[in-house]
Amino acid sequence: MSSTKSIRLAVIEGDGIGHEVVPEGLKVLRAALAPEGVEVETTDFDLGAGRWRRTGETLTDEDMEQLAGHDAILLGAVGDPDIPSGILERGMLLKLRFGFDHFVNLRPTRLAPGVTSPLADPGDVDFVVVREGTEGPYVGNGGTMREGTDLEVATEVSLNTAVGVERVVRFAFDQAEARRSKLTLVHKHNVLVNAGHLWRRIVEKVGAEHPDVAVDYLHVDAATIFLVTDPARFDVIVTDNLFGDILTDLAGAISGGIGLAASGNINPTGAFPSMFEPVHGSAPDIAGQQKADPTATVLSVALLLEQQGFADAAARVRAAVDEDLSRRAELGARTTTQIGDALVAGVSGAAAVREG
Amino acid sequence: MSSTKSIRLAVIEGDGIGHEVVPEGLKVLRAALAPEGVEVETTDFDLGAGRWRRTGETLTDEDMEQLAGHDAILLGAVGDPDIPSGILERGMLLKLRFGFDHFVNLRPTRLAPGVTSPLADPGDVDFVVVREGTEGPYVGNGGTMREGTDLEVATEVSLNTAVGVERVVRFAFDQAEARRSKLTLVHKHNVLVNAGHLWRRIVEKVGAEHPDVAVDYLHVDAATIFLVTDPARFDVIVTDNLFGDILTDLAGAISGGIGLAASGNINPTGAFPSMFEPVHGSAPDIAGQQKADPTATVLSVALLLEQQGFADAAARVRAAVDEDLSRRAELGARTTTQIGDALVAGVSGAAAVREG
Ligand SMILES: CC(C)[C@H](C(=O)O)[C@@H](O)C(=O)O
Ligand SMILES: CC(C)[C@H](C(=O)O)[C@@H](O)C(=O)O
Numbered sequence: 255m256s257s258t259k260s261i262r263l264a265v266i267e268g269d270g271i272g273h274e275v276v277p278e279g280l281k282v283l284r285a286a287l288a289p290e291g292v293e294v295e296t297t298d299f300d301l302g303a304g305r306w307r308r309t310g311e312t313l314t315d316e317d318m319e320q321l322a323g324h325d326a327i328l329l330g331a332v333g334d335p336d337i338p339s340g341i342l343e344r345g346m347l348l349k350l351r352f353g354f355d356h357f358v359n360l361r362p363t364r365l366a367p368g369v370t371s372p373l374a375d376p377g378d379v380d381f382v383v384v385r386e387g388t389e390g391p392y393v394g395n396g397g398t399m400r401e402g403t404d405l406e407v408a409t410e411v412s413l414n415t416a417v418g419v420e421r422v423v424r425f426a427f428d429q430a431e432a433r434r435s436k437l438t439l440v441h442k443h444n445v446l447v448n449a450g451h452l453w454r455r456i457v458e459k460v461g462a463e464h465p466d467v468a469v470d471y472l473h474v475d476a477a478t479i480f481l482v483t484d485p486a487r488f489d490v491i492v493t494d495n496l497f498g499d500i501l502t503d504l505a506g507a508i509s510g511g512i513g514l515a516a517s518g519n520i521n522p523t524g525a526f527p528s529m530f531e532p533v534h535g536s537a538p539d540i541a542g543q544q545k546a547d548p549t550a551t552v553l554s555v556a557l558l559l560e561q562q563g564f565a566d567a568a569a570r571v572r573a574a575v576d577e578d579l580s581r582r583a584e585l586g587a588r589t590t591t592q593i594g595d596a597l598v599a600g601v602s603g604a605a606a607v608r609e610g
Numbered sequence: 611m612s613s614t615k616s617i618r619l620a621v622i623e624g625d626g627i628g629h630e631v632v633p634e635g636l637k638v639l640r641a642a643l644a645p646e647g648v649e650v651e652t653t654d655f656d657l658g659a660g661r662w663r664r665t666g667e668t669l670t671d672e673d674m675e676q677l678a679g680h681d682a683i684l685l686g687a688v689g690d691p692d693i694p695s696g697i698l699e700r701g702m703l704l705k706l707r708f709g710f711d712h713f714v715n716l717r718p719t720r721l722a723p724g725v726t727s728p729l730a731d732p733g734d735v736d737f738v739v740v741r742e743g744t745e746g747p748y749v750g751n752g753g754t755m756r757e758g759t760d761l762e763v764a765t766e767v768s769l770n771t772a773v774g775v776e777r778v779v780r781f782a783f784d785q786a787e788a789r790r791s792k793l794t795l796v797h798k799h800n801v802l803v804n805a806g807h808l809w810r811r812i813v814e815k816v817g818a819e820h821p822d823v824a825v826d827y828l829h830v831d832a833a834t835i836f837l838v839t840d841p842a843r844f845d846v847i848v849t850d851n852l853f854g855d856i857l858t859d860l861a862g863a864i865s866g867g868i869g870l871a872a873s874g875n876i877n878p879t880g881a882f883p884s885m886f887e888p889v890h891g892s893a894p895d896i897a898g899q900q901k902a903d904p905t906a907t908v909l910s911v912a913l914l915l916e917q918q919g920f921a922d923a924a925a926r927v928r929a930a931v932d933e934d935l936s937r938r939a940e941l942g943a944r945t946t947t948q949i950g951d952a953l954v955a956g957v958s959g960a961a962a963v964r965e966g
Pocket of ligand 2: 444445475699700703704855889
């Protein structure tokens with residue numbers, strides 16, 4: 255895609271602070287691509303709580319078709335306390351991830367200079383979680399029998415396939431090769447023996463093709479311990495959909511909060527557009543008040559740039575974010591837009607950072 | 611059971627440091643019960659890695675029958691790197707929990723005075739996790755098809771019943787009544803909609819009978835965030851088997867390490883003996899070196915005393931542990947036995963604590 259002179263971007267602001275952080279992300283995206291002479295053509299998609307309330311629709315086949323015609327998707331956040339739980343998550347967010355076969359859910363964690371961690375002595379935190387995105391307990395396979403009675407039985411089935419595990423494990427090894435050559439498989443194979451041993455066997459098999467990558471294994475419960483006692487031990491974590499969900503919120507928390515955590519739902523084959531979104535939710539409590547930090551969205555834009563082949567532009571975005579984070583104490587409280595403006599200025603190489 | 615003059619205790623030292631921490635736990639148990647004139651009759655059970663290596667047996671029907679004839683079980687730890695993953699966990703530990711219908715897995719977390727947390731500002735950490743013990747993804751329901759081929763499919767089925775959820779939720783509300791009257795349900799009902807909504811409905815129903823208990827809900831991913839940013843917000847957490855496994859390791863880590871984390875696998879009906887065990891594993895790397903901290907086992911003994919109706923004795927054990935923990939910095943490094951001796955002295959009210 256680096257050969258085109260424009261990126262066709264589908265934009266889903268979603269709900270709550272999604273409406274505030276996405277415009278900042280777009281500003282930064284455009285500023286980062288300007289030196290390359292690449293334009294960004296956006297199409298807005300009205301998806302989320304508002305649309306559902308008005309129409310009862312979450313994500314139609316037509317939406318999916320239109321989205322599919324884009325190079326990438328930028329998503330803010332969806333969710334609203336009024337909407338019954340599961341409707342938007344299963345009906346929209348997961349439908350996008352599954353429908354576009356986003357088998358890699360890439361979530362980098364880095365404690366940037368100047369950012370405070372709740373850990374007393376976090377050390378050098380810099381790892382990525384490669385979370386499987388299309389299998390496991392997220393597949394929506396399960397049901398309820400005799401609902402609402404004393405005899406109710408409810409099931410959730412975790413489905414795991416060799417193909418599904420192998421493709422994400424391969425991606426994770428490639429990440430490790432490009433980083434510090436260390437990969438940690440996280441699962442719970444002493445209890446979830448079927449899925450766990452499938453993951454283990456595949457990591458062993460693919461690992462044999464990467465003798466330079468040091469591989470270890472942690473049960474998910476033990477992984478949470480290390481994330482608070484020695485997070486610097488991690489380089490690449492590869493894990494299933496549910497464990498990845500849990501570990502990345504924890505990873506976000508120890509590295510400055512999920513206000514800074516970015517994610518990419520990636521289909522590395524390019525068959526469908528990949529989707530980039532901050533890990534945080536729609537935060538209805540602070541929505542519309544210009545209090546949201548757009549940094550997670552901007553870092554998601556960096557992942558988008560990388561995936562679209564603009565590594566230099568991605569590096570410029572990250573440098574601007576680092577610069578901004580390192581000066582937060584001195585800059586004081588800023589609005590969502592002010593942070594976005596500062597990042598645009600940083601990306602553009604201008605020194606015009608507003609003093610707080 | 612408080613009317614009997616002896617406790618018939620089944621003792622499973624297990625593997626690794628289990629052989630070192632359990633004797634200390636027993637010493638403290640006896641010292642704590644001495645003032646009540648209650649004796650402890652123990653039966654040792656040879657279970658774990660050694661037995662499996664010699665005989666190929668994990669836990670026979672006969673073992674189960676003999677164990678069932680006891681008032682309670684004290685377990686050290688099982689596991690050995692030589693034994694294929696899952697054998698002892700599924701074949702012994704989970705077989706005990708499921709066979710004796712230990713539907714409450716009770717795991718208190720408290721940051722004792724003098725204990726260091728990896729969190730910079732942990733606040734007042736004092737909560738219990740009531741983990742369901744006989745359902746969820748732990749039931750061992752699932753399988754593997756076309757194992758070892760590119761077409762492999764592996765499944766894990768989480769089974770959840772209204773009866774199973776309600777009994778543990780009732781126990782959790784009783785805990786909340788006896789504590790600070792706050793209960794947090796942790797699940798992932800926006801994705802695991804079947805199991806999640808069952809849990810939610812039952813917490814609502816039982817909650818209506820406990821109007822004085824404040825109830826809230828967190829997705830499991832968000833719960834990990836609060837465990838590192840504001841653990842003082844928790845009083846009672848009720849959750850499923852897998853989420854409880856993950857959260858309690860994290861809870862142990864933030865409150866001084868799983869070397870201090872106790873657990874009770876409880877059948878509140880008394881139909882079968884309850885089982886008490888430290889949360890930590892067999893730690894083969896330090897086994898046989900008198901390096902293990904017996905405190906988690908001793909705190910598990912306190913849970914055992916409480917469950918057997920000896921609340922005063924349990925309080926004496928906890929006071930001795932607190933006293934010992936508060937003096938750790940000054941006491942320096944001690945052996946497993948020395949810590950056990952100090953706790954016995956503390957429980958016996960003697961002041962004979964060795965200076966390090
Ligand atoms: C909103 C929810 C469905 C989602 C998930 O569980 O994947 C979120 O927690 C995330 O991590 O992106
Ligand atoms: C050893 C393992 C089966 C066990 C569990 O997962 O329950 C352990 O992690 C625990 O928390 O007691």
